Amino acid sequence: MADLQALTSAIEAGDRATAARVTNEAIGDGMDPKAILGAMVAAMAEVGRRFQCNEAYVPEMLISARAMKEATALLTPVLVGAGIRPLRTAVIGTIRGDLHDLGKNLVGMMWRGANIEVIDLGTNVAPARFAEAAKEHGADLVGISALLTTTMGGMREAVAAVRAADIPGVKIIVGGAPVTTEFATQIGADAYAPDAATAVDVAKALVNIS
Amino acid sequence: MSLGHRERVIRALNHQETDRVPVDLGGGPATMIHPDAYEALLRHLGFPEEELVEGPAGEGQIVVPSERVLQRFDIDVRGFQLGGTRGAPNVKTGPTSYVDEWGVTWEKSAHTAPYINVHGPFQDLDEPDVKDLEPVRWPVGDDPDRIRGMREAMEHLRRTTDYAIVLNLPNSTFALSQRLRGFSELFEDLLLNQAFATALQERVTDVICGMATVALRDVGDLIDGVSFADDMGIQTQSYMSRSLYRSMVKPHHARFVATLRALTRARIIMHSDGAIHELLPDLIDVGVEVINPVQVNAEGMDPERLKREFGADLCFWGGVDTQKVLPYGSPADVADEVRRRLTDLGRGGGYVLASVHNIQAEVPPENVVAMFDTALAAGARAG
Numbered sequence: 046m047a048d049l050q051a052l053t054s055a056i057e058a059g060d061r062a063t064a065a066r067v068t069n070e071a072i073g074d075g076m077d078p079k080a081i082l083g084a085m086v087a088a089m090a091e092v093g094r095r096f097q098c099n100e101a102y103v104p105e106m107l108i109s110a111r112a113m114k115e116a117t118a119l120l121t122p123v124l125v126g127a128g129i130r131p132l133r134t135a136v137i138g139t140i141r142g143d144l145h146d147l148g149k150n151l152v153g154m155m156w157r158g159a160n161i162e163v164i165d166l167g168t169n170v171a172p173a174r175f176a177e178a179a180k181e182h183g184a185d186l187v188g189i190s191a192l193l194t195t196t197m198g199g200m201r202e203a204v205a206a207v208r209a210a211d212i213p214g215v216k217i218i219v220g221g222a223p224v225t226t227e228f229a230t231q232i233g234a235d236a237y238a239p240d241a242a243t244a245v246d247v248a249k250a251l252v253n254i255s
Numbered sequence: 256m257s258l259g260h261r262e263r264v265i266r267a268l269n270h271q272e273t274d275r276v277p278v279d280l281g282g283g284p285a286t287m288i289h290p291d292a293y294e295a296l297l298r299h300l301g302f303p304e305e306e307l308v309e310g311p312a313g314e315g316q317i318v319v320p321s322e323r324v325l326q327r328f329d330i331d332v333r334g335f336q337l338g339g340t341r342g343a344p345n346v347k348t349g350p351t352s353y354v355d356e357w358g359v360t361w362e363k364s365a366h367t368a369p370y371i372n373v374h375g376p377f378q379d380l381d382e383p384d385v386k387d388l389e390p391v392r393w394p395v396g397d398d399p400d401r402i403r404g405m406r407e408a409m410e411h412l413r414r415t416t417d418y419a420i421v422l423n424l425p426n427s428t429f430a431l432s433q434r435l436r437g438f439s440e441l442f443e444d445l446l447l448n449q450a451f452a453t454a455l456q457e458r459v460t461d462v463i464c465g466m467a468t469v470a471l472r473d474v475g476d477l478i479d480g481v482s483f484a485d486d487m488g489i490q491t492q493s494y495m496s497r498s499l500y501r502s503m504v505k506p507h508h509a510r511f512v513a514t515l516r517a518l519t520r521a522r523i524i525m526h527s528d529g530a531i532h533e534l535l536p537d538l539i540d541v542g543v544e545v546i547n548p549v550q551v552n553a554e555g556m557d558p559e560r561l562k563r564e565f566g567a568d569l570c571f572w573g574g575v576d577t578q579k580v581l582p583y584g585s586p587a588d589v590a591d592e593v594r595r596r597l598t599d600l601g602r603g604g605g606y607v608l609a610s611v612h613n614i615q616a617e618v619p620p621e622n623v624v625a626m627f628d629t630a631l632a633a634g635a636r637a638g
Contacts, residue, residue: 059447103489104443105446108447
């Protein structure tokens with residue numbers, strides 16, 4: 046039987062070749078796809094923890110995310126065949142006028158690592174586009190990022206647009222270097238997250254997944 | 256004892272206290288201002304409208320302040336940048352796009368928006384190999400066209416004014432390599448494609464050493480500071496661990512700074528955003544003497560701590576918070592922030608006051624005035 050601990054370790058180490066090999070083995074052995082997915086999610090949770098404690102940095106995060114992405118691509122057809130869907134759906138983007146995307150990308154990777162489906166709208170995203178995409182995908186979560194203080198006003202508009210679109214149960218999380226909890230409250234967002242790893246905990250709490 | 260501008264900057268960068276802390280706007284790296292904030296400032300000061308002069312590419316929307324504004328704030332520094340070369344001009348590929356001499360594609364999203372680099376020549380390689388670097392046409396580093404007119408302009412400034420002069424070299428090894436390879440892709444290469452990442456950075460460093468050499472052979476004797484830019488941090492941590500920096504990036508920084516050191520006695524200024532506290536010992540080791548912009552609200556960048564731990568070896572250029580205080584504080588808040596910097600970073604010299612990075616669009620003119628006027632009035636330090 047494939048060793049799922051080896052899968053977890055491979056993703057933690059950013060070893061995409063081993064991650065892919067073990068995933069294929071596990072699928073071939075007919076292992077429960079939820080268990081295989083669970084091993085991947087556990088790896089990304091550990092990577093997030095390391096990032097928060099400065100035991101891992103951006104390079105390590107990125108190669109782990111890539112290993113996870115490649116392993117997930119192999120598992121997805123099996124999950125789909127078994128009717129297993131991601132736990133929730135999220136739409137993320139960097140607000141209009143802002144092209145910084147590293148933080149947003151890390152959040153996207155961490156949310157995917159937590160088995161949340163992520164639709165990434167990219168950067169320089171108009172406020173209305175967040176609402177449109179959230180509605181189109183039936184999003185449970187909207188994540189908005191900004192690095193420039195100048196662009197934060199657009200976040201307020203984006204929150205208003207999402208609210209106006211009347212998407213049932215949608216939760217809005219904002220983040221980025223100049224953003225604060227106070228600002229998040231002021232503009233009507235549901236929460237603020239200071240970094241990608243915390244963003245997972247915040248998202249899970251908001252949309253009731255453990 | 257009232258010092259001349261240049262004298263003040265030289266002494267401060269020599270870790271000596273001066274009559275007042277030197278102040279900068281538009282002289283050193285990342286000290287310019289968004290056109291909206293600048294025009295509001297002109298109106299606030301009762302100055303006539305001006306034709307705006309765009310700042311260097313790749314830093315967003317910024318303008319170079321005029322002499323009238325610089326003199327109003329008694330700014331001590333004037334800055335110079337390398338130009339492009341007519342030997343390898345930008346190639347326009349559309350109304351809002353061009354390719355530069357590195358093969359990097361730049362686009363702007365609207366006519367009034369700044370150009371952003373969107374794609375590099377090595378970005379799409381799945382398994383990058385050192386061989387992939389060969390067929391590429393690399394910029395000619397030591398093309399003297401980039402510095403045409405610079406010596407004459409600097410000599411003129413020397414003859415007619417007493418300002419300190421800083422030559423701001425462009426983005427350095429890692430940032431340039433990221434433009435060529437992809438912002439995230441190069442981070443991954445540092446771990447997964449180390450031979451390629453090393454070879455790429457070596458080629459890039461060859462070119463920028465060529466540029467620095469031709470520039471400093473020409474004006475190295477005239478300048479008081481030389482800067483280069485290479486972000487090494489995000490808000491919460493350095494871009495990479497100390498050990499990865501030492502093995503994969505530091506050798507290139509060391510070679511580049513050694514090139515600068517051999518050709519000028521000017522102080523060597525490194526611009527890096529973010530939380531770089533962890534890397535400072537290594538940056539000092541390669542020969543960096545001044546750090547900018549000193550992003551004080553990033554993790555580990557508390558100014559008192561930086562001064563205590565590194566103040567004997569490093570000078571600080573920047574420090575006035577632009578994420579919260581300058582845009583959202585009152586003028587009194589800005590004055591308090593300035594006084595804090597004059598004390599925590601300014602005691603014993605070693606400090607040039609400026610905003611942490613370019614002044615953004617929404618910074619009220621009253622706050623810009625408060626920043627500089629507080630520093631000018633405070634004397635050697637605040638208290």
